Amino acid sequence: QVQLIESGGGLVQAGGSLRLSCAASGRTFGNYYMAWFRQAPGTERTIVGAINGNSDSTYYTDSVKDRFTISRDNAKNTMYLQMNNLKPEDTAVYYCAARISSRLAITTDLYGNWGQGTQVTVSS
Numbered sequence: 664q665v666q667l668i669e670s671g672g673g674l675v676q677a678g679g680s681l682r683l684s685c686a687a688s689g690r691t692f693g694n695y696y697m698a699w700f701r702q703a704p705g706t707e708r709t710i711v712g713a714i715n716g717n718s719d720s721t722y723y724t725d726s727v728k729d730r731f732t733i734s735r736d737n738a739k740n741t742m743y744l745q746m747n748n749l750k751p752e753d754t755a756v757y758y759c760a761a762r763i764s765s766r767l768a769i770t771t772d773l774y775g776n777w778g779q780g781t782q783v784t785v786s787s
Contacts, residue, residue, distance in 0.1 A: 665689045665776050667759050672781030675749055679785070683744040685759030685778060692740040693717065696764050698774060699733065699744045701755035701783075708758065710769045714742065722767055726752075749785045756780040 666688040675681055685697070698713035712723040712733045721733050730749075735742040742759060760774035768774065 665692070665695060665761050667761060667776055667778035669757065669759050669778040669781040672757060672783045674784045674786065677750055677785055677787050679749050680745070680747045681749065681783060683746070683757055683759075683781060683783075685742040685744075687740045687742070687761065689740070693737040694763055695761040695776075696767065697733075697735060697742045698760045698762075698768075699742075700758045700760055700771065700774075701753075702758070702780075703755040706755075708771050711744065711757070713767055713769065715765060715767070720767070722769065746783070749783075751785045751787045754783060754785050756782050 668686045671683040693716045696715055699711040700708045701711050702708040714721050714733045714735055718735055730747050732745040758780045759778045761776040762774045
């Protein structure tokens with residue numbers, strides 16, 4: 664098990680930027696496939712993007728491609744989500760998630776470790 668703590672959320676105007684961080688406990692962070700999910704009120708939690716253990720493979724949902732960038736620093740046990748050109752429809756609680764695997768997964772049921780979430784609100 665790994666404990667995850669997100670930070671960096673907040674209120675930003677449309678077109679602005681935010682960087683989220685996800686700090687993980689433990690000494691095997693590099694063995695985890697990491698992901699960002701988001702959930703707006705009244706909707707299901709869906710994947711934003713994911714990154715494998717050595718950062719040579721990333722995945723993004725279509726709506727955030729070319730605007731969001733996932734990265735990780737295994738020496739710091741931290742994953743990041745750089746969000747640029749934010750839109751009101753990006754407003755949601757953002758969660759980081761982890762799974763012990765070298766394979767990509769894009770559904771919530773395949774991730775066993777979750778953070779508490781951080782609110783991102785984009786005003787128009």
